[in-house]
Amino acid sequence: MRSLRQVVDRSLPNKESAYDLCLFAIGYERRARHIAETFTPNPRLRLACAFPDGKSLSYDENYRWFTNAGYKASEISDKEFDSWWASALNSASSSSNENKVTIGVDVSCFNRYKLAAIIDGIRKHSSPKELVVDFWYSLAQYSPPSEEATINHHVGPVHNSFAGWFADAELPIAAVVGLGYEQDKALGAVEHLQVDNVWAFLPQSPIHEYEQQVRTANATLLSSISQIHCMNYALHFPIETLVSLKSLCVSLSQENNLVLLPFGPKLFTLECLLVATLLPELSVWRVSAGANLTPSERLPSEHVFSFCTTWRQQP
Amino acid sequence: MDQSPSIFESFNARNLAPTQVAKTFVPQEQYSKLAKRCHSMLIGPRGSGKTTLLKMLQPQALEVWEHTRAQEFRSRVDFSGVFIASDVSWGRQREAIGDGKLDESTHEQVSRALFTTHVLKALVNCMIFRTSAQPASASNQFRRANISLDRETQLVTALSAAWHVKPDLPSLFALRIALYRRQSEIRELAGREVTLGIEGRPDRLASLPFLFLHFVDAVSIATNAFNDFSNESDAKWALLFDELELAPKWIVDQLILAVRSVDDTLLFKLAMSPVSSYEYPEALKQVAGPAPGQDYEPIPLWYVEKHEPYLFCEALWNRMLAERELPPNSPNEVLGESYSEFSKEAKRIGQSAYQSNARIARSFRDLAKRDSTFRQYLHTKAIDPERLDQVLPKKGDEIVRKIAPLVLFREYFRGHELKAAAQATKRSRKVAEIYGGAESLFAITEGNPRWFIGMLGVLFEKLDPENMKISPQQQARAVEVTAERFVALLRTIPTAIPKVRGQPISIDSIVRRIGEFFEDRAIVAPFVAEPPATFRVPPIIDKDLRSSLDKALNAGAFVYIPDEGAELFLRSISGKRFRLSYLLAPLYHLPLRLGTEASLSSILLGNANDGPKSGDLLDGLRG
Numbered sequence: 001m002r003s004l005r006q007v008v009d010r011s012l013p014n015k016e017s018a019y020d021l022c023l024f025a026i027g028y029e030r031r032a033r034h035i036a037e038t039f040t041p042n043p044r045l046r047l048a049c050a051f052p053d054g055k056s057l058s059y060d061e062n063y064r065w066f067t068n069a070g071y072k073a074s075e076i077s078d079k080e081f082d083s084w085w086a087s088a089l090n091s092a093s094s095s096s097n098e099n100k101v102t103i104g105v106d107v108s109c110f111n112r113y114k115l116a117a118i119i120d121g122i123r124k125h126s127s128p129k130e131l132v133v134d135f136w137y138s139l140a141q142y143s144p145p146s147e148e149a150t151i152n153h154h155v156g157p158v159h160n161s162f163a164g165w166f167a168d169a170e171l172p173i174a175a176v177v178g179l180g181y182e183q184d185k186a187l188g189a190v191e192h193l194q195v196d197n198v199w200a201f202l203p204q205s206p207i208h209e210y211e212q213q214v215r216t217a218n219a220t221l222l223s224s225i226s227q228i229h230c231m232n233y234a235l236h237f238p239i240e241t242l243v244s245l246k247s248l249c250v251s252l253s254q255e256n257n258l259v260l261l262p263f264g265p266k267l268f269t270l271e272c273l274l275v276a277t278l279l280p281e282l283s284v285w286r287v288s289a290g291a292n293l294t295p296s297e298r299l300p301s302e303h304v305f306s307f308c309t310t311w312r313q314q315p
Numbered sequence: 316m317d318q319s320p321s322i323f324e325s326f327n328a329r330n331l332a333p334t335q336v337a338k339t340f341v342p343q344e345q346y347s348k349l350a351k352r353c354h355s356m357l358i359g360p361r362g363s364g365k366t367t368l369l370k371m372l373q374p375q376a377l378e379v380w381e382h383t384r385a386q387e388f389r390s391r392v393d394f395s396g397v398f399i400a401s402d403v404s405w406g407r408q409r410e411a412i413g414d415g416k417l418d419e420s421t422h423e424q425v426s427r428a429l430f431t432t433h434v435l436k437a438l439v440n441c442m443i444f445r446t447s448a449q450p451a452s453a454s455n456q457f458r459r460a461n462i463s464l465d466r467e468t469q470l471v472t473a474l475s476a477a478w479h480v481k482p483d484l485p486s487l488f489a490l491r492i493a494l495y496r497r498q499s500e501i502r503e504l505a506g507r508e509v510t511l512g513i514e515g516r517p518d519r520l521a522s523l524p525f526l527f528l529h530f531v532d533a534v535s536i537a538t539n540a541f542n543d544f545s546n547e548s549d550a551k552w553a554l555l556f557d558e559l560e561l562a563p564k565w566i567v568d569q570l571i572l573a574v575r576s577v578d579d580t581l582l583f584k585l586a587m588s589p590v591s592s593y594e595y596p597e598a599l600k601q602v603a604g605p606a607p608g609q610d611y612e613p614i615p616l617w618y619v620e621k622h623e624p625y626l627f628c629e630a631l632w633n634r635m636l637a638e639r640e641l642p643p644n645s646p647n648e649v650l651g652e653s654y655s656e657f658s659k660e661a662k663r664i665g666q667s668a669y670q671s672n673a674r675i676a677r678s679f680r681d682l683a684k685r686d687s688t689f690r691q692y693l694h695t696k697a698i699d700p701e702r703l704d705q706v707l708p709k710k711g712d713e714i715v716r717k718i719a720p721l722v723l724f725r726e727y728f729r730g731h732e733l734k735a736a737a738q739a740t741k742r743s744r745k746v747a748e749i750y751g752g753a754e755s756l757f758a759i760t761e762g763n764p765r766w767f768i769g770m771l772g773v774l775f776e777k778l779d780p781e782n783m784k785i786s787p788q789q790q791a792r793a794v795e796v797t798a799e800r801f802v803a804l805l806r807t808i809p810t811a812i813p814k815v816r817g818q819p820i821s822i823d824s825i826v827r828r829i830g831e832f833f834e835d836r837a838i839v840a841p842f843v844a845e846p847p848a849t850f851r852v853p854p855i856i857d858k859d860l861r862s863s864l865d866k867a868l869n870a871g872a873f874v875y876i877p878d879e880g881a882e883l884f885l886r887s888i889s890g891k892r893f894r895l896s897y898l899l900a901p902l903y904h905l906p907l908r909l910g911t912e913a914s915l916s917s918i919l920l921g922n923a924n925d926g927p928k929s930g931d932l933l934d935g936l937r938g
Contacts, residue, residue, distance in 0.1 A: 151821040152809040156407045163411035165502060167495060169400045169433065172330030184799065188807030191800055193404060194361075196330045220799045259404055283404055287807060 002123050002131065002311045004277050007239055010134050010308035013041035019104045019134075021092035023085075023118070026050040026066055026073055027109035028057040031138045031300035033065045035106045039304075043104065045092050046071040049081070049114070054295045078113045085121040093127035100130040107266050108138040112286040115266065116159035119273045122311055131311040137267040139235060139305070140298035142209040145181045145217065153290035155192060157283055158269075162276050164283030166257040172196060174256035176248060178272065179203065179221075180264035181213040187221040189261050189287050197256060198225050199248060203264050205235040206303050214264070235267055238307045246275045249282060258282040267305065274309070327765060328366040329402055329557075333376035339638055339768075340371050341630040342384055348614045349584060350392050352551065354574040357586040358885075359616025360871035362765030365586035368616075369555040372396035372584065375444050378457035386455075394551035394582055395458050397441045397534075399434055406561040413505035421516065423565065424526055425505050430566060431530040432501065434554070435478060436494045438537055441552075443487045445545075460545040470544045477536045479525040497525065531569065535578045542580065553582040560588040560869065574611050583611070588869035589885050617761070617874055621897060621907045624762025625754070631767055639775055644783045646753035650790060653752030654727070655720045655906070669703040675719050676703045682726035688841035689725070718844050721837065724749065724906040728838045746795040746901040748787035758907045759794055759897045763871065766898060770797045794901055801898055802826075805872055813860035815919045822863050825919070826872050830895055830903030832918045838904055848910025849876055850918055854890040864888055872896055876909065 012035075013019075022043035024036050048066040050059075050073055067073050076084050093101050103122075107115055122131055157163035174197035177186045190198055200222065204211055215222065222230060231248075233241040252258050260282060262269040269284075276284050328336050349355050349368050357365050370376055373396045377389055409426055417425065445460040446467065462470065468485040475482055475490065480497055482489035504523070508516060520526055538552040559567050567587075574583050618624045632646050654674075669676055683690045683700040693700055696714055706715055727749050750759060760767040770793045774785050805823040812819045820828075829850060836846035852864065865888060867873055873893040875885050885891065897907050 149806075149821055149824060151812055151819055152807060155807060155809045157411055160411040160415040163408045164404075165408060166405055167498060169402070169405045173402065173404060184803040184806065187800060188803035188805075191804035192807045194327050194329055194402065196327050220796055220803070224796065224800075257404065283408065285404075 002125065002313045004123075004274060004309055005312050006308075006310040007242055007274070008308050008310075009239060010306050012136070012304055012306050013039045013104060013134065015040045015042055017041045017104070019043035019102045020096045021045040021047065021088060021101070022104040022106075023088070024048045024066065024071065024106045025109040025114070026059065026062045028054045028059040028062075028295040029109055029140070029298040030058040030062075031140055031298055032058070032062045032106075032109040034138045034300035035108070035136050035304060036069065036071075037065060041104050044095065045088070047088055048073045049084075049110070050075040051111075052077050054293075056295050057297045078111070078117075081114050082117045082121065085117055086125070089121055089125045089131075090127070093125070093129055096129065098129070100132050101127070103131060103133045104136065105133060106136045106138070107270050108136070108140075110266065112158050112262075112266070112269050112288065115269055116162050116273055116284065119270075119277060120159060120161040123277055125311075128313055133309045133311065134306055135238075135270060135309065136304060136306045137235075137238075137265070137270070138300045139205055139207065139265070139303040141301045142207050142213075143296070143298060145183070145213065146294070146296055148294055150289035150293055152287055154286065154288045155189070156285060158273075158286040159284075162273065162284040164257075164259070164276070165281050166283075167281070169257070171255065171257045173259060174252045175199070175259045175261055176201065176245070176252070176272075177221075178260075178262040178264045178268040179214050179218050181210065181217045182263070183217045184220060185287060186218055186261065186263050187224075189263075189285070190221065193259060193261075193285075195259070197252070199229045199231065199252070200225060201241075201245070201268065202230060202232050203235055203268065204232050205265075207301060233268070235265055236303065236305055238267060238271060238305055241268070242271050242274060245271055246278060249275055249279055253279060253282055260284045261287075263287070328364075328370055329400070331370075333370045333373045333398070334379045336367055336370045337376040337380040339631075339634055340367065340376070340380060340382065341627065341634050342371075342382065342388065343627045343630075345614050345616055346371065346388075348612060350388055351612065352393060352582065354582055354611035355584045356611050356613045357584065357616060358589055358613060359586075360588060360763075360869055362763045362871060363616040363761075364764045365616060366557050367764060369396070369557055369584060369586055370398055372553060372555055373398050373444075374441065374458040378449075378453065378455055389455065389457050394553045395441055395445060396553045396555050396584075397434075397438050398555045399437045399557065401556070401558040401561050403558075403561055406558075409563075412502060413509050416509045417505060418513065421508060421520070422505075423563075424520065425501060425508075426563060427530075427565070428526045428528070429498065429501050430562075431528050431533060432494055432497045432525075434530045435533060435537070436491060436498075438534055438552075439487055439491045439494060442537075442541060443491065446487065460541075460547065462545050466544040470540055473540050474537050477540075478528065478533055531573045531578075531581070535581060538580045539578075551580055551582055553584050555584045555586075557586045559585055560590065585611075589617075589875065590865040590869045590888070619874065619876055620909070621758035622754075624760070625757050627762050628757040628760060628767055631764065632771065635768065635771060635775060641775065641778060641780055642783055646757070649778070649783050649785055650753040650756055651751060651784075651787065653755035654749040655723055656752065656754055669706065669715065671701075671704065675715075675723065676700075678719075678723050678726040679703055679715075681730060682722055685729055686725070686842060689722070692842050692844070714844070720906050720908060721844075721846070724904065725838050725842070728904045746791040746798065747904070748791045750794055750901045751787035751790040755907060756790055756794070759900065761871070761874070761897055763898075766797055766801075770794065791901075794898075798898055798902055801871075801896075802902070805867065805870060808866050808870060810863045810866060811859040813857060813863050815860075820860075820863075820919070822867050822870075822872070825863060826867060826895065826899065829915075829918050830899055830905065832913065833895070833905050833910070834903040836913075837906060837910075845911045847913035848905065848908055849892050849894045849912040850915045851892045851912050852888050852890060852915050856889055861888060868893070872899065 019041055022041050025032055026048050048071040050063060052075055063073055105118060122133060125131060173193060173195050175190055175193060175195040176199045177190060178201045179186050202214055249258060260272040262272040272284050276282055346368055349357060357368060359365050377392060409429055412425055413422060445458055446462050449456055449459055467487060471482060471485045471487060471490050480493045482493040542548055542550045556570060570583060570585055629646060633643060636643055679700040683693060698706055760770060774789060774793050778785060802823055805826060808822055810822060833848050874896055876892040876894055892912055894909060900907055
């Protein structure tokens with residue numbers, strides 16, 4: 001098992017950026033190809049993961065773009081993803097002549113299960129080489145939230161490896177909740193878990209319309225918890241968010257069983273997963289309608305964020 | 316900086332130590348039943364108080380509990396309660412052990428070992444409490460045991476051998492630590508087995524005797540040993556299992572059968588949601604299985620009629636005021652009378668409830684002016700709304716009194732046009748002040764301690780001790796927030812995807828359709844004296860739809876209305892009658908009453924005929 005050793009800022013890639021492996025998702029959103037298309041990183045191994053469902057909107061266009069750009073596009077279900085990703089990491093490691101493997105992952109359009117599997121695969125990768133992984137995130141242009149009623153398919157740990165471990169089941173549960181702009185979604189999850197101690201993270205970004213919508217969608221939850229339990233985090237400063245999140249989780253897990261509920265931007269989900277690799281007793285959950293969700297188009301904005309992580313085998 | 320307490324800190328017994336639960340505990344009839352020396356099955360939806368009741372059987376809670384009846388219960392409870400915690404997150408972790416990569420049989424074996432360890436830890440915790448020195452400040456003593464160090468050593472040595480565990484020292488504390496270590500070892504074992512694969516697995520697992528411990532046997536050995544070493548040869552122990560609807564089937568099967576165990580040192584107190592009580596038909600239906608009234612006592616934790624939880628709510632009210640050092644004002648003094656308590660109003664002002672300036676008379680007159688169908692109804696009954704006080708006593712009792720609550724609501728909502736306003740905002744419905752007042756507010760909480768304390772706790776924090784009044788607006792807002800939280804929960808519950816007329820329908824949509832149907836019949840449709848306010852599930856029903864209804868019932872969205880003579884213990888939802896929780900009534904402008912019944916088929920399929928047998932069973936409702 002390898003551990004996360006370092007997190008640093010990293011500028012966005014360009015065509016000179018040489019990676020051993022880059023991974024993108026072929027989703028139905030236009031922004032699925034935005035980073036690859038705009039910044040044209042230059043990996044030896046080009047992988048694009050397509051999904052078995054949701055093949056509408058910009059999906060076909062994205063699929064064509066990636067294949068024309070030399071990416072190996074493979075349709076991989078959630079069930080198949082863990083082993084597929086492990087195999088991809090093995091290929092990247094074995095073909096790298098350096099003592100480290102450089103990887104770039106665009107997290108914008110992966111579902112939360114696959115995001116968790118990506119992180120899990122990285123930490124379980126058996127090669128002795130250091131893994132240096134850049135994570136990229138494309139913030140979507142603002143569009144109002146869907147008013148479609150959804151039926152949840154999954155309410156539970158995002159991935160079996162992130163179910164956490166509560167040594168003492170009698171400790172009270174605390175929840176750290178990243179807020180999104182789906183009406184009362186966070187509130188429902190908190191109620192489902194019967195949590196008393198709730199800490200909310202509100203996303204702030206250069207696109208200000210989101211913030212008001214998030215506050216409106218979570219008005220009941222926000223009015224129900226103490227102001228000191230409400231924390232703003234800046235999407236454009238992911239490392240600061242990671243540090244704050246980790247600090248809070250360390251503190252809460254002294255006397256609570258801790259569950260992270262990362263709604264909202266996928267970047268926050270990624271940050272929660274990274275914290276969970278450092279604090280494996282905590283649990284990261286997702287609430288998902290899965291294939292029941294009607295796809296909706298999300299166009300890329302001009303804002304892209306990135307940071308770099310380094311992973312080494314534990315002694 | 317806002318230091319106001321979180322509504323989520325209001326009350327959840329799951330997150331409280333037993334001594335904390337005891338601080339606010341108010342005993343109810345169900346607690347008396349649970350405290351008996353017999354097996355019990357506590358059945359109720361979320362928040363109905365199951366965890367609280369179980370935790371109050373623990374010796375640490377009973378010892379510190381201060382209440383006028385506390386000593387009575389300390390005398391009656393002649394067993395040591397061992398609370399075995401459970402919750403949805405812990406349950407999911409148990410499911411995920413081995414990262415989901417173990418074969419089913421190994422996963423179950425590992426899961427059993429984990430569960431057994433969990434139970435044994437709870438037992439040792441209880442033993443530690445009983446053998447610890449009582450704090451000097453404690454005024455009562457409850458089930459403290461006197462065991463010398465020598466005997467403790469012998470006890471721990473015996474248990475270590477029986478449980479295949481190796482504490483670092485022969486003490487109960489060290490035994491508990493060893494069990495924590497055992498938990499971690501089981502988790503590591505699962506991970507190791509994933510890596511090693513299936514080859515050689517049976518031999519590897521066979522070499523670990525703790526994997527084959529049976530939790531009932533392991534507990535029985537320990538309780539008998541403790542009794543011997545503490546010279547309490549006839550002492551009983553109660554295993555208090557919470558949230559059994561989250562437990563794997565094999566646990567519940569074994570527990571239900573264990574009530575017929577020959578070991579009479581053990582009692583089993585099982586808490587579960589209404590659905591789980593019949594989702595394990597094998598155990599319940601077996602000839603050898605237990606039968607209600609014989610081996611265990613079923614204790615339902617819900618109320619059919621709105622007045623039933625009043626006394627309990629009032630006792631909880633008093634307790635909450637006392638805890639906050641607020642003046643002991645009555646609920647009516649602080650919250651006011653409810654809108655529908657027209658008799659009380661009349662009594663208070665010393666006049667007939669039907670006098671022309673009384674609320675009910677005004678409502679009759681106003682509704683008759685607005686609603687021609689109501690006018691027509693009164694005409695057929697020869698009742699003049701302008702002269703209500705001249706209605707003959709018999710007719711007044713039979714007709715006027717019966718329809719008065721409905722008239723009040725119908726007139727209120729037709730007059731205030733809230734329905735139109737609510738339809739304009741799709742996201743939430745404002746709660747009308749008509750639902751304020753002690754009687755209504757208590758009914759709305761359904762006697763559900765979590766809802767009650769959650770709602771009232773926040774209101775009390777804003778209460779000025781000099782002016783002990785909570786305005787109708789504040790009450791309405793509190794109900795609104797509680798209802799919103801509840802609806803958010805209903806939306807979150809994962810389900811299969813039932814369909815009605817080929818269209819997927821979620822739990823909250825089912826609830827909404829039912830609510831809107833009853834709203835239409837009570838407020839909008841032509842006036843009838845007894846519009847439907849309950850529904851009956853068809854005898855045959857699509858399994859996905861049934862699953863969604865089950866979950867709604869477990870969450871507390873529906874309340875079971877047993878037919879006359881039917882047992883309270885719900886074995887199947889099919890063919891049964893339910894009402895919406897009164898917590899949801901304000902969202903759909905419903906009076907807090909039972910009403911006649913409609914077929915769920917009619918409601919979901921939109922048939923005009925409301926009768927209980929109406930409507931064909933169409934797609935999505937046929938099993």
